Amino acid sequence: MPWIAICVGLAAGTAIWTVLDQIQSKQVDKIFGQELEAQLDLRARESLIRFDRYLSSYAATTRLLANHRKLSEYLEPLFWSRDEAVTPVIYKDFRPLWLPDFFERDALTAPSQVLLTDVQGRVREIFQPTAEPVPKEIATQVPTQYLDERDVRAVIDRFDDRLYLLASDAVEDAGGYDMGYLVVLVPVNDAFIGASQRGLDLGRAAVALVDSDDQRIVASVDSTTLPPGTTLADWIDTYVITSQSLPEYEGSDSNLLFATFVPHASVEKMSRHVRIFERRQRFFAAAVFVVVFTGVIYLVSSRLNKVLKRMTRFAQRALGIPEPGFKRGGNQLVLLEEWIQHFTQLVMAAREEMSQRHQAEMRESEALKAAVMEASLDAIVTLDRYGKVIEFNPAAERLFALARTFAIGAVFADRFLPDVAQAAFKRLLDRSRHLHREPLGRGELIALRADHSEVPVEISIAPIELEDEHFHTLYIHDISSRKRAEQEIKSLARFASESPNPILRVSAEGLIVYANNASRPLLIAWGADPGEYLTDDWAREVAQALETGLPLERELDLSGQVYSLLFAPIRDLGYVNIYARDITAVRRAEQESRQHQAELVHVCRLSTMGEVATGMAHELNQPLSAIVNYANGCTRRLQGGAGQADELIGAMGQITAQAKRASEIIRRLRALVGKQPPIRTQADLNHLVREVCSFLEFETSRIGVQIQLDLDAEAIPVRVDLVQVEQVLLNLVGNALDALEERPESERHLRILTRMEADLAEVLVEDSGPGIAPDRLPILFDAFVTSKESGMGMGLAISQTIVENHDGRIWAESELGHGSTFHLTLPLSLDAKDAEADTIESLEP
DSSP states (O other), X not given: OHHHHHHHHHHHHHHHHHHHHHHHHHHHHHHHHHHHHHHHHHHHHHHHHHHHHHHHHHHHHHHHHHTOHHHHHHHTTOOOOSSSOOOOEEEXXXXXXXXXXXHHHTTOOOOSEEEEEETTOBEEEEEOOSSOOOOGGGSSBOOGGGOOSSSOEEEEEEETTEEEEEEEEEEEOTTSOEEEEEEEEXXXXXXXXXXXXXXXXXXXXXXXXXXXXXXXXXXXXXXXXXXTTOBGGGGTTTEEEEEXXXXXXXXXXXXXXXXXXXXXXXXXXXXXXXXXXXXXXXXXXXXXXXXXXXXHHHHHHHHHHHHHHHHHHHIIIIIOOOOOOOOSSSOHHHHHHHHHHHHHHHHHHHHHXXXXXXXXXXXXXXXXXXXXXXXXXXXXXXXXXXXXXXXXXXXXXXXXXXXXXXXXXXXXXXXXXXXXXXXXXXXXXXXXXXXXXXXXXXXXEEEEOTTSOEEXXXXXXXXXXXXXXXXXXXXXEEOHHHHHHHHHHHHHHHHHHHOSSOEEEEETTSBEEEEOXXXXXXXXXXXXXXXXXXXXXXXXXHHHHHHHOSOEEEEXXXXXXXXXXXXXXXXXXXXXXXXXXXXXXXXXXXXXXXXXXXXXXXXXXHHHHHHHHHHHHHHHHHHHHHHHHXXXXXHHHHHHTOOOXXXXXXXXXXXXXXXXXXHHHHHHHHHHHSOOOOOEEEEEHHHHHHHHHHHTHHHHHHHTOOEEEEOOSXXXXXXXXXXXXXXXXXXXXXXXXXXXXXXXXXXXXXEEEEEEETTEEEEEEEEOSSOOOGGGGGGTTSTTOOSSSSOOSOHHHHHHHXXXXXXXXXXXXXXXXSOEEEEEEEEOOHHHHHHHHHHHHHHOO
16 A cells, blocks of 8 residues: 555646646746846836935035035125126136035035025126036026025036036025025036946946936936937837936926836846746755655555554444454455444544533533623633733723723733833733632732723732633722722821821810820820820810810910810710810911001001190190289289288189199190000090090181080990090091181081990091092092191001901091091990999989
């Protein structure tokens, strides 16, 4: 049988190779044609790239010349008028100072002309190293289409029926002022194209510039081989021609193409070498294929013999099939085939039975798995060895807000984890692969939802290892709620300890359960620490707060440090929270405010003193004159011996009364002017009004006004600072008198009313003055607002402050041209009213 296998292998291998050879030959020719076309295209592109780089070298050199220090220094003192006639300066025998020799240094073909123009493109200077003149089109004016203020322009165009490379760039003087353009002209000829294709073997390829309109050569690397004027059709039989456009020069009139010429002989030579090489390789491949195919057939037949022997032994032991007995007569292969068919049927029957049993077990397992996946409250994701998702349960869809169809196949770490969490997930995955005793690898990470929002999760990884495959099942639990709860608990726990104010918790028995760091001064004052009991007096405050269930406020003075304590009872838990606040600065500010107010009031009183000084002097003059008159009368009576004792005693009594009157006037003046701390005493508002009117008797007499007093019949008890309230009344009446001076004497009226309403005492000062403009009423009590030439504008502002400190109110009403009314309200002294009522009741029979 092995020899038969060898013969069959040789015949089959030869037949198969004959068919494959035909197919391979066609494919090789096709591949060679494609590769040849690609190589020709590549050679053409390389030539175009070399040409383009050569042009770029000219553009770069032009930029270097345009920005060279010599040129800017040369242009610095020049001034080119825009309107004057231009006659270019031509340099023929020497190079100008402003033009360094960069072309020879960079191995570039020297230009035929270098032009220097102004900003309008008019040619100012020309460097002409050869005898060739400047083309007429640009001899005096370079068109603006060749100039660009922002970048270097390098174009190929036709001038005087010749091709030139024109490169230009803007130039500036040393001060940065735009002076014009530097224009470089280079003839595009055999030397130019040959220099651009440096290193090109002309025997293998040639290049030329072709006019795209008539497909005619305008310049070539070798004008003798490819003379200008011929068309591409003239060379189609000699060369393989590849033409490419020059997109950067499409705007010019020349509209050139760059053509690459490869001789057909070079292409045929290369093709011939490739075919010979390919045939030689194909012969060797055919020989190797036939030998290998024959060897494979031989090895397969030998292996088949061994397998048949093992099958017969296995069939005899496992299935009870007798070993086939091959006889010399008959077709042995047919007998073997029948035996193998019988054996195969028995094996298939056994296999089908095992397959059905296995499928039933798989269905049960899949149903159980599906039920677990569906019912799980946590996300379950299965990954393959590459980290791609192959299973995604509904809980995972809800967690990541992504449907299963879009999740399958995605890389889990890239799709569902932010960058900061991917490294930690990789470490967790690597650790789970090496777990032997512990079944899961756990860790907390940040997951990424489909809307790019982040959610904290806890991931457990269970590796699944099969014979040829490895999987990982991820059990993902959303811990957002737990994190928020932990954060809230931590923040609440830190709230009291971080508070700058003292916070304590005391039980119903007065035990200090908790005290933060800021409570140390209070604990020192109470002589107690956390875990100890408060003193009896403060323990009673705690018990009272718990008993009433209402917050209590107390103040504690610790050696000048004042604390406000708020007892907040928590009755259902049986403790009281004490919140303390340092109000030392508040109390100090209030005290300073009162002191500043007293000083300001004193300053105002001193200002008022100047106004009442004249009246006081007039009032003092009357009792002093009476004293002098009575004393002189007594003296004359005593000297004449006519004085009677009763008359003298009466005169002496008058002297005493007038002296007391003068002393009272002086006392009132000192009380008004003197600086003293604010002291509130019980007083009658009617009495204060009368006393203020007595201060202003001289002023009222001076302007001819009689104050009309309409006072309440009963005493109006108020508890006030007498000096401050007198100052307010004095200011209001004084302002009314000042307003009346602007009216005729017959129209001057001033009335003061007092009355009691509910728990308020009210004073009204009405005058018939010119009134107050409506736009001034809202700002009337602002500081520094006054209508007097010599006024400070502080009287009403201070009065409002005094009244508000007495828990009262002051405002004004006015009708322009009909006078003004100022209202002053003060709270009644209820203690005085109650005492008076009690006295009356006690006196009643």
